[in-house]
Amino acid sequence: MNKTFTLKNVFVEGTASVVGPSEGAGPLGDLFDVILPDDIYGESSFEKAERKMLLESLSLCLKKYNYRPEDFDLILAGDLLNQLISANFAVRDLNIPFAGVFGACSTFNLSIGLGSLLVEAGYVDRVIAGACSHHQTAERTFRFPTELGVQRKATATWTMSGAGSVILSRQGLVKVKEITFGRVVDYGLKDTNNLGAVMAPAAFDTLKRHLQNLGKKPEDYDLIATGDLGSVGQIMLKHLLGDASLDAGNLTDCGLLVYASTQDKHAGASGCAASACVFSSYFYPLLCQGQLKNVLLLATGALFAQITAQQKDSIPAVAHAIAFEKVE
Amino acid sequence: MNFLLAFLFGGTICALGQIVLDKSKLTQADLMVILVVLGSLISTFGFYEPLTRIFGAGAMAPVSNFGHILTQGVIQGFNRAGFLGALEGGLSQAAAVLGAAIVFGFGIGFLFRPKG
Amino acid sequence: MRERESPQSKRYVRLVEKEQPKVSLKSNLANAFLIGGGICVFGEIIRTYLLYYGLSNDLASVWMSIALVFFGSLLTGLGIYDEIGRIGGAGSAIPITGFANSIVAPAMEYRSEGAILGLAARMFIIAGPVVAYGLISATVFGLIRSVFR
Numbered sequence: 285m286n287k288t289f290t291l292k293n294v295f296v297e298g299t300a301s302v303v304g305p306s307e308g309a310g311p312l313g314d315l316f317d318v319i320l321p322d323d324i325y326g327e328s329s330f331e332k333a334e335r336k337m338l339l340e341s342l343s344l345c346l347k348k349y350n351y352r353p354e355d356f357d358l359i360l361a362g363d364l365l366n367q368l369i370s371a372n373f374a375v376r377d378l379n380i381p382f383a384g385v386f387g388a389c390s391t392f393n394l395s396i397g398l399g400s401l402l403v404e405a406g407y408v409d410r411v412i413a414g415a416c417s418h419h420q421t422a423e424r425t426f427r428f429p430t431e432l433g434v435q436r437k438a439t440a441t442w443t444m445s446g447a448g449s450v451i452l453s454r455q456g457l458v459k460v461k462e463i464t465f466g467r468v469v470d471y472g473l474k475d476t477n478n479l480g481a482v483m484a485p486a487a488f489d490t491l492k493r494h495l496q497n498l499g500k501k502p503e504d505y506d507l508i509a510t511g512d513l514g515s516v517g518q519i520m521l522k523h524l525l526g527d528a529s530l531d532a533g534n535l536t537d538c539g540l541l542v543y544a545s546t547q548d549k550h551a552g553a554s555g556c557a558a559s560a561c562v563f564s565s566y567f568y569p570l571l572c573q574g575q576l577k578n579v580l581l582l583a584t585g586a587l588f589a590q591i592t593a594q595q596k597d598s599i600p601a602v603a604h605a606i607a608f609e610k611v612e
Numbered sequence: 613m614n615f616l617l618a619f620l621f622g623g624t625i626c627a628l629g630q631i632v633l634d635k636s637k638l639t640q641a642d643l644m645v646i647l648v649v650l651g652s653l654i655s656t657f658g659f660y661e662p663l664t665r666i667f668g669a670g671a672m673a674p675v676s677n678f679g680h681i682l683t684q685g686v687i688q689g690f691n692r693a694g695f696l697g698a699l700e701g702g703l704s705q706a707a708a709v710l711g712a713a714i715v716f717g718f719g720i721g722f723l724f725r726p727k728g
Numbered sequence: 729m730r731e732r733e734s735p736q737s738k739r740y741v742r743l744v745e746k747e748q749p750k751v752s753l754k755s756n757l758a759n760a761f762l763i764g765g766g767i768c769v770f771g772e773i774i775r776t777y778l779l780y781y782g783l784s785n786d787l788a789s790v791w792m793s794i795a796l797v798f799f800g801s802l803l804t805g806l807g808i809y810d811e812i813g814r815i816g817g818a819g820s821a822i823p824i825t826g827f828a829n830s831i832v833a834p835a836m837e838y839r840s841e842g843a844i845l846g847l848a849a850r851m852f853i854i855a856g857p858v859v860a861y862g863l864i865s866a867t868v869f870g871l872i873r874s875v876f877r
Contacts (some may be wrong), residue, residue, distance in 0.1 A: 324725075329840040420726065429837035431726050431804050432854075433813015433820045433829050434640060434755075435633070438749040471730035471740050475637075479743040485737075519747055524740075598732055614745070618772035619765040622823065626764025627757045629818030634751055640821040641854045647822060648862040656869040664789070669771030673796060674764075674791070676840045679862045686870030693807070698874065702866045708795050709858065712794040713831050716801040721835025721847050724805035 288497035294400040295456030296608065297410070300344030302337045302456035304419065304445030304509035304559070310543045315565040317344055323420055323445060325462035331369065334418035338363065339374040341447040343562075347411050350450065355469075358410035360399045361449070361520075363416050366589075370416055380412075388585030389483075389512050390466070391415040392448065392560040393604035399452045400460040400606075407496045417555030425590040426476070426590055439478035441514040441554035444542055448560025450568070458571045461578070462607035466493040468587065470600040476586075478591050479601075480517020480551055486601035487513060488524040491582055493528070496607045502531045503507055505607065506576045509567065510585035512539035514551035522599040538569055538583075544605040555595030559583040571610045578609040614668050621663075621670030644675050651676030655683040681705045756817060764819030765814060771796050771823070793824055800825030804832040830854035 301316045318340060323438065325333040345350065359378065363370035363386040375382040379588030387394035395413035401443065402408045422443035423430050469486040487510050495501065502508055502525075513521060520535050525532045541562055542553035563581055570576040584603040593599070629643050630704070638646075651674075654660045660680040663671040671677060682702040689701020731737055751813050778788040782875050800823075805808040809829045812819040831851050839852035852859075 323727075327673075331840075424837060429833040431810045431829075431833035431836055433804075433808065433810045433816070433826060433833075435814055435817035437749055470730075470732045471737035471745065473741060478744070478748075481747070485740060516747065516749065520740075520744060523743060523747070604719070614776065615743050615769050615772050621769025622771075623765025623819075626819040626822050627761040628814075629755070629764075629822050630757050630760035634753055637776050640818070640826075641830070641857060642820060643818060644827065644854070644858050645837050645861045646821050648858050649865045652862060652865040652869055655866075656873045658773070661829045669792060670765075670773050670859045672775070672792065673771040675791075675822060675824055675827050675858065676853045677826070678858070682866035683870045687874055690871065690874040691843070695871075698867065698871055702863050702870070705862045706862075709793045709797060711744055711826055712803075713797045716828065717851050718803035718848065719829035720801045720832045721839055721851065722796055722829075722843070723860035724754060724836055725837045725839075726808075726833075728805035 286493055286495055286497070289401060291329070291404045291460055291463065293398055293454055294403045294452055294460040295454065295611070296458040296460060296568060297451040297456040297458065298345060298349045299448065299450045299568045300339045300341045300348060301448040301561045301564040302344070302446060302537045303405065304427045305544055306547060307561070308445050309342050312541060312562065312566055315569070316561060317565065320445070321349060323526055326590045329584050330418055330420040334363065334365070334416055335370040335374040335422050337376065337418065337445070337447040338370050338414060338416035340377060340523060341416070341449040342374065342414055345449050345451050349499055356380045356410050356412055358383060358399070358402065359414070360395040360411060361414040362386045362390065362395065364422050366586070379540065387602060387604065388587050389417070389554060389556050389558065390583040390585030390602055390604050392563070393466045393511070393583035393606050395582060396452065396460065396606055397465060397604055398462045399462060403452050403454065410451060410453040410522035412449050412451055414445035415556035415560040417557040419443050419444055422555060433452045436550055437477040438479065439516045439551055441479060441512060441539060441551045442543070443555040444557050445551040446557030446561040448557060448564035450564060457611055458568060459609045459611050460606060462494065462498065462605070464490055464605040466490040466602040466604050468600045470598055471599045474596060474598050476588065476599065479554065479586045479599070480514040482586050482599045482602065483601040484513055484517045484520035484524060486603040487521050487582050487584050490603040490605050492530070493530060494580070503535060504588045505578050505580045507567070508582060509562070510535070510537045511585060512552070512554035513537050514539050514554060515604055516551050518604060535604060541566065543592070545612050567582045567608070571608055574610055576610065578607060580605055580607045617666065618668045618670035621667035622673055625676070626673050647674060647676040651679030651684045655680040678709070680705060690721040759815050760817050760819035762819065763816030764822055767796070767820070767823040767825055774847045796824045797828040800828030801832045805836065827858065829854060
């Protein structure tokens with residue numbers, strides 16, 4: 285029950301990432317594969333631009349590593365929009381079987397987790413796992429029109445534009461070692477402008493179970509990277525870890541790495557793309573080069589829709605943990 | 613002097629509105645609705661008209677003025693033609709501004725693309 | 729017991745409230761005051777100009793409102809008004825320019841869903857309630873006042 289899966293034979297073979305212009309202007313800007321010149325990317329709507337980013341990151345997985353579509357058994361991908369339109373529409377030109385995955389902003393880890401189990405079980409040889417988000421489409425889906433003169437709350441995160449994909453197979457430099465899927469946790473918070481605080485208990489719950497199941501301590505990882513808790517969520521997670529006497533020294537947050545403090549994005553980046561792009565273009569290369577030995581990626585998601593928020597329901601959250609390790 | 617009065621009064625309303633935004637969970641849409649209703653209420657007691665005379669645009673530019681115009685339209689309409697006049701009066705007074713907002717809104721919405 | 733009703737989660741909710749980043753109310757207030765007041769002064773300049781050219785008080789006020797609506801719409805179209813709003817908060821929402829912004833912003837945003845059910849239908853997501861409640865309260869208060877004079 286509540287098991288942590290320990291895998292022997294699954295590796296990240298390669299990664300690809302695409303980000304929007306303001307993410308490209310951030311501190312990690314040089315590392316991403318493609319930076320869009322503008323948010324609309326030559327399309328007629330932001331929704332089309334978002335799916336084009338995902339398609340581009342998926343295609344890059346083929347192009348960068350010289351694969352053809354028939355080399356892949358499955359794509360697992362998702363996004364934040366209703367009916368997963370970005371992922372569903374993006375894959376229609378790829379000719380690879382597809383399973384849509386939704387975990388809100390934790391989608392990237394959910395895709396990797398499910399894909400890795402399929403590879404480990406031997407049902408598939410090579411899969412792509414990916415996720416994407418886009419600032420303007422997320423604002424439309426969850427908040428107000430972007431041109432409305434709304435003052436953002438200090439606790440609010442900024443949904444980033446980007447898409448990240450990884451190839452999972454039986455060869456590679458970085459091993460997918462441990463997977464703990466999250467319970468859906470709801471502490472009764474309702475503030476959609478403070479999703480970091482909403483998701484922190486989910487991150488804590490999954491992290492605690494992951495460590496307990498394996499008999500490990502936080503220090504056993506070079507880095508524990510949450511997905512998009514942002515500055516406020518990180519403070520809350522540190523409180524929870526402190527109460528459980530767990531060390532938070534190697535804690536970081538993908539969302540806090542994306543923007544410079546001068547970019548006025550308040551509590552940091554959020555969205556599926558936060559963990560997807562930061563892992564694909566920052567952690568993965570560091571693992572390959574051996575600068576990091578292992579990383580625990582703890583992607584978090586707030587599982588609400590505009591309708592539940594308008595009906596004043598509390599916000600459930602989830603976090604999925606995946607440990608990556610450099611192969612010796 | 614007129615400019616200073618307009619600045620001080622308009623600024624004060626906005627600052628009070630900001631306190632509401634920062635200290636409560638209300639959104640800007642809630643705030644606008646509240647102000648329109650408040651403007652209408654103040655106008656009912658006949659206090660809004662003096663405000664516009666003293667503070668000029670300071671009282672005319674905030675959306676509360678919209679509530680004032682609607683209310684005066686209803687009152688004048690009733691005096692002119694009873695209940696039917698009251699129902700006509702509100703919108704007929706505000707028609708010019710509302711019409712402008714819709715026409716400009718449509719035109720600009722058609723011509724410009726959101727930048728984010 | 730459901731987790732969201734447990735003492736542990738209640739404690740957490742209190743902790744979240746305690747850890748809310750302090751918004752600097754002072755600078756927010758100052759910005760709202762300056763930007764809101766500034767828009768009113770701009771309106772007053774237009775009004776003075778119109779009065780100078782011999783318009784009646786009532787007409788000058790109507791034309792001033794129309795001019796403010798025009799500038800609010802145009803600045804929204806140019807992508808400037810949301811930047812003003814980010815700083816000004818209530819100061820940019822309360823003047824009639826903010827009302828124009830609330831019409832133009834969704835109109836631009838939903839244009840991609842078509843001219844009728846996209847642009848035109850969504851224009852009123854915020855302005856609609858403002859007009860509706862304004863008219864309802866005006867009718868109710870106005871009638872009460874007219875009848876019980």
